[in-house]
Amino acid sequence: MLKLTTGQKIFISFAGIIILVIAGFFLSYFSVRSVALDLVRQELSALVAAPQQALQYSYQQYLVEQEKNIERLKPYIEGKVEIDPNITKKITAVNQITQEKVEIDLATLLVSGVPAMGDEGMINQFASRTNSTVTVFQMIPQGMLRVATNIKKKDGTLATGTFIPTDSPVYQKVIKDEVYTGLAFVVNGNYITAYMPLKDKKGKVIGAIYTGVSADSLEVIKRNIAKQKIYETGYIYVLDNKGSLIIHPSKEGENISESKDSNGHYFIKEILEKKNGIITYPWPDKDGKAKDKVVAYRHLPETDWIVAGGGFLYEAFNPIYSIRDRMVVMGLGLLIIAIILALILGKSVMNPIRAINTALNEMVKKSIDGDLKYRADASIINFEFRPIVQGINDTLDAVINPIKEAIEIIQEMAQGDFSDSMKGDYKGDHALLKDAVNNTLKSMNETLDLVSTAVGEVNAGAGQVASASQSLSQGATESASSLEEITSSMNEIGSQTSKNAENSGVAKTLSDQSKNSAGIGNDQMKKMITAMDGINQSSEKISKIIKVIDEIAFQTNLLALNAAVEAARRSFRISTP
Numbered sequence: 001m002l003k004l005t006t007g008q009k010i011f012i013s014f015a016g017i018i019i020l021v022i023a024g025f026f027l028s029y030f031s032v033r034s035v036a037l038d039l040v041r042q043e044l045s046a047l048v049a050a051p052q053q054a055l056q057y058s059y060q061q062y063l064v065e066q067e068k069n070i071e072r073l074k075p076y077i078e079g080k081v082e083i084d085p086n087i088t089k090k091i092t093a094v095n096q097i098t099q100e101k102v103e104i105d106l107a108t109l110l111v112s113g114v115p116a117m118g119d120e121g122m123i124n125q126f127a128s129r130t131n132s133t134v135t136v137f138q139m140i141p142q143g144m145l146r147v148a149t150n151i152k153k154k155d156g157t158l159a160t161g162t163f164i165p166t167d168s169p170v171y172q173k174v175i176k177d178e179v180y181t182g183l184a185f186v187v188n189g190n191y192i193t194a195y196m197p198l199k200d201k202k203g204k205v206i207g208a209i210y211t212g213v214s215a216d217s218l219e220v221i222k223r224n225i226a227k228q229k230i231y232e233t234g235y236i237y238v239l240d241n242k243g244s245l246i247i248h249p250s251k252e253g254e255n256i257s258e259s260k261d262s263n264g265h266y267f268i269k270e271i272l273e274k275k276n277g278i279i280t281y282p283w284p285d286k287d288g289k290a291k292d293k294v295v296a297y298r299h300l301p302e303t304d305w306i307v308a309g310g311g312f313l314y315e316a317f318n319p320i321y322s323i324r325d326r327m328v329v330m331g332l333g334l335l336i337i338a339i340i341l342a343l344i345l346g347k348s349v350m351n352p353i354r355a356i357n358t359a360l361n362e363m364v365k366k367s368i369d370g371d372l373k374y375r376a377d378a379s380i381i382n383f384e385f386r387p388i389v390q391g392i393n394d395t396l397d398a399v400i401n402p403i404k405e406a407i408e409i410i411q412e413m414a415q416g417d418f419s420d421s422m423k424g425d426y427k428g429d430h431a432l433l434k435d436a437v438n439n440t441l442k443s444m445n446e447t448l449d450l451v452s453t454a455v456g457e458v459n460a461g462a463g464q465v466a467s468a469s470q471s472l473s474q475g476a477t478e479s480a481s482s483l484e485e486i487t488s489s490m491n492e493i494g495s496q497t498s499k500n501a502e503n504s505g506v507a508k509t510l511s512d513q514s515k516n517s518a519g520i521g522n523d524q525m526k527k528m529i530t531a532m533d534g535i536n537q538s539s540e541k542i543s544k545i546i547k548v549i550d551e552i553a554f555q556t557n558l559l560a561l562n563a564a565v566e567a568a569r570r571s572f573r574i575s576t577p
Contacts, residue, residue, distance in 0.1 A: 040316045044296035051225040052298045052307040066194035069130035069211035084108045096162045109138040117147045135210040159187045183303040190215040234311020241304040262290035275299035402430040
């Protein structure tokens with residue numbers, strides 16, 4: 001396991017705290033970034049919604065105006081048109097979409113009895129009443145043919161003789177005797193239009209009247225939209241349903257439906273398909289590096305346009321990046337400050353700790369050497385840590401004092417003084433030590449009392465043993481005298497046979513006396529053994545003494561017994577020659 005000093009731990013703790021703070025900063029940054037991304041999307045949606053609503057409002061105003069224009073022209077044309085099949089004219093009709101030309105024989109359309117073909121006076125009169133472009137159409141198999149109009153082609157000539165093909169939404173609605181209002185392609189561009197069917201007296205749709213204004217009438221709004229900037233390089237643009245740019249700062253009129261992002265994705269097609277939403281895609285910045293670009297887009301259903309706007313994310317996040325950079329600088333600064341503070345604090349903490357460690361090591365060394373009186377000098381320790389050293393000194397005093405008193409008591413015991421005892425007011429384990437020493441003293445005193453009693457008994461037994469030994473010795477002496485007498489008698493055996501009988505009686509008497517003496521000796525020995533058993537229980541040392549005495553008594557008994565046997569044996573031999 002890795003071992004660290006207190007200073008290292010303090011340093012690591014400070015560094016850890018700062019790292020956590022920095023990590024908190026970055027977590028906050030990423031959280032803010034996520035929130036900011038949502039805010040960017042909301043902001044872009046709002047930025048796109050404003051021009052979309054402006055276009056929608058203006059469009060609605062122009063559309064309402066065209067509907068009013070139709071109402072203004074009704075009295076002058078409704079119910080006043082008819083086809084004169086007798087008057088025909090061969091003309092070349094041109095498809096306004098494909099520019100395909102078709103040769104047709106055209107019957108004459110009359111308005112108030114006047115041929116409408118090329119009637120500029122009628123058109124100018126209608127235009128003055130509506131303040132817009134006006135066209136009178138005649139139905140042909142190929143669609144709706146312009147027979148009178150003030151709309152001009154790109155070459156500046158009137159668009160008379162151009163026709164709207166049958167696949168046009170305008171034709172499909174008018175042929176059903178319905179009014180068409182909305183955006184429509186007219187010869188050379190998009191117009192905000194109104195088309196009213198014209199019927200003959202039989203109720204058959206034979207033509208239509210049109211009024212409209214070019215979508216360029218929204219030019220003021222378009223210019224304002226084109227001028228809007230999003231962030232640093234972003235902008236707003238408007239697409240039609242084919243992907244052509246209706247409004248753009250620099251590419252107006254271009255078709256960008258085939259545009260691909262840096263990953264090869266057709267992002268414009270996705271916008272045209274989804275119509276509403278937010279898209280993020282990689283796009284080259286001014287340095288040619290692919291950067292994420294976010295675009296919000298909204299559909300304008302009246303014109304089938306899409307208003308889109310966006311910019312590079314890094315431009316939107318520049319304030320956040322600035323905050324991030326400041327946070328990094330602050331974090332590094334805090335880390336450096338924390339390292340310096342940790343070093344200073346670690347040093348200020350470690351110096352007193354080292355002093356304490358030195359003092360305690362010296363104290364431990366002295367204690368190992370047996371010097372329990374040594375104490376650390378608390379006065380040289382920093383005042384904050386001084387109580388620690390003083391507390392250790394006090395603890396040692398509290399530990400050593402009962403030990404010192406116990407040593408004094410044991411020394412007195414070694415000198416034979418068992419009268420003293422431990423008297424200090426101790427608690428816990430020290431109280432257990434005090435009780436153990438005092439109980440030992442008490443047990444020793446009781447044992448010594450028993451030993452003293454046993455020694456008295458031993459002394460008494462020893463006296464009895466001495467008396468018995470003396471009696472045995474006296475008996476042995478008498479036996480020896482008798483033996484001497486027997487020996488003298490044996491020298492006289494030959495001549496004094498009668499005295500032998502007497503001597504045998506004397507020997508028998510002496511033998512009985514020896515036996516009685518041995519019995520007395522045995523009784524004394526039994527008493528001595530009993531006394532020595534008691535002494536043996538009291539003291540091992542006394543047991544050894546008794547053992548010695550027992551061996552002496554036993555040897556004495558054997559001597560007496562051997563003497564008696566020998567005397568008897570000799571007497572027997574004398575009596576039985």
